[in-house]
Amino acid sequence: MTLQIEKIRNDFPILKRKIKGHSLVYLDNAASSQKPKQVLDAMHSFYQANYANIHRGVYTIAEEATEAFESAREAVVKFIHAKSIREVIFTRGTTESINLVRFAWGTKNIQSGDEILLTEMEHHSNLVPWQMLAKEKGAKLKFIPIDAQGRLDLNKLDDLLSPKTKLLAMTWCSNTLGTINPVEKIIAAAHAKGIPVLLDAAQAAPHIAIDVQKIDCDFLAFSSHKMLGPTGIGVLYAKEALLENMDPFLGGGEMIKTVEWESSTWNDLPGKFEAGTQSIAEAVGLKAAIEYLESIGMEAIHQHEQSLVRYTMERLREVEGVKMFGPPAEERCGLVAFTLNGVHPHDVAAILDRNGICVRAGHHCTQPLHRKLGLEASVRASFYVYNTKEEVDLFIDALKETAKVFKQ
Numbered sequence: 001m002t003l004q005i006e007k008i009r010n011d012f013p014i015l016k017r018k019i020k021g022h023s024l025v026y027l028d029n030a031a032s033s034q035k036p037k038q039v040l041d042a043m044h045s046f047y048q049a050n051y052a053n054i055h056r057g058v059y060t061i062a063e064e065a066t067e068a069f070e071s072a073r074e075a076v077v078k079f080i081h082a083k084s085i086r087e088v089i090f091t092r093g094t095t096e097s098i099n100l101v102r103f104a105w106g107t108k109n110i111q112s113g114d115e116i117l118l119t120e121m122e123h124h125s126n127l128v129p130w131q132m133l134a135k136e137k138g139a140k141l142k143f144i145p146i147d148a149q150g151r152l153d154l155n156k157l158d159d160l161l162s163p164k165t166k167l168l169a170m171t172w173c174s175n176t177l178g179t180i181n182p183v184e185k186i187i188a189a190a191h192a193k194g195i196p197v198l199l200d201a202a203q204a205a206p207h208i209a210i211d212v213q214k215i216d217c218d219f220l221a222f223s224s225h226k227m228l229g230p231t232g233i234g235v236l237y238a239k240e241a242l243l244e245n246m247d248p249f250l251g252g253g254e255m256i257k258t259v260e261w262e263s264s265t266w267n268d269l270p271g272k273f274e275a276g277t278q279s280i281a282e283a284v285g286l287k288a289a290i291e292y293l294e295s296i297g298m299e300a301i302h303q304h305e306q307s308l309v310r311y312t313m314e315r316l317r318e319v320e321g322v323k324m325f326g327p328p329a330e331e332r333c334g335l336v337a338f339t340l341n342g343v344h345p346h347d348v349a350a351i352l353d354r355n356g357i358c359v360r361a362g363h364h365c366t367q368p369l370h371r372k373l374g375l376e377a378s379v380r381a382s383f384y385v386y387n388t389k390e391e392v393d394l395f396i397d398a399l400k401e402t403a404k405v406f407k408q
């Protein structure tokens, strides 16, 4: 399955930009993706023709805006194969989705002495909220370790899923190692012991097909901005029965059914978890992004990224002093983190920028994982639908130059 790459690239206006005289080579997609004109146009025309606040107005454009917002929810339901719109909550992004679970589910269900199981490859977004909850409640965090290849070491899973474990919260794809975790198998093991599972799908939703019913996760969180959509909107999927038993996250307008001076009752799902004015135009943009991804096909996108990451890993081996982290290309989503001996990752990124090449340098919000790898920082190149082998070549050439300059 090959993508019609030139046609795709034409949809992304920013790819025509020159940086310091060079064509822009955008390889920081794991941080955030670029936006096709279909997304930009959808938001622009929504603001120009249909914009109003939603759910309240009885006039035409308010009804149109409500319809646009709710049809975005339906697009998400279809995209992740949820059972109904009641299971899809709009949030500001993955971080907020996970924090929603921490407050609305965790406060009620985690008690002193309980354990929350995470993995050693979590992004801070799926680590810090649980640290805060554990501290508040007197609970304990445990971690599924990684092996030398950057895969989860599942030999210890059975022991780690103890009678005290009340939640397993883990990433589907690592934003640093690239590892795609065998989530279906892990969820089945957790469920066999009655333990619910939250998946951080920030790096999965943009790159691989998701079927929440098939994998049977209990919670799933992702962000629009990494999957061609705008910033300021994301999704929390949760099984309806869990959401029904959770208290609201934020209080305010929209999430209520009735309000008295002293007390209130809550709106039906999903409104119960959507307090205040939502990111309306952003939902319109997210729907356009989902339609764009679906028009290409998630399987084709995954194949394309795997071929780029395989090629990149091959070519990185040509560069003296490069050390890569994570499993073989076949087990990855489209990213590779590495170090260049003797050159600080920030210097690598700064020199690549002189050639118009955008890569990320730092700890990528996985400080404990970096420390476990014996690093403070690494360089990460991450790919998406619009990247090409020619861009990988430009990146490798510039990296070889960098290595040469620092060797002198």
Ligand SMILES: Cc1ncc(COP(=O)(O)O)c(C=O)c1O
Binding pocket: 030, 031, 093, 094, 095, 096, 123, 125, 126, 171, 173, 174, 175, 200, 202, 203, 223, 365
């Ligand atoms: C694996 C993972 N989880 C969570 C996040 C946080 O996403 P956001 O900043 O959109 O909330 C990221 C973003 O880099 C990520 O890669």
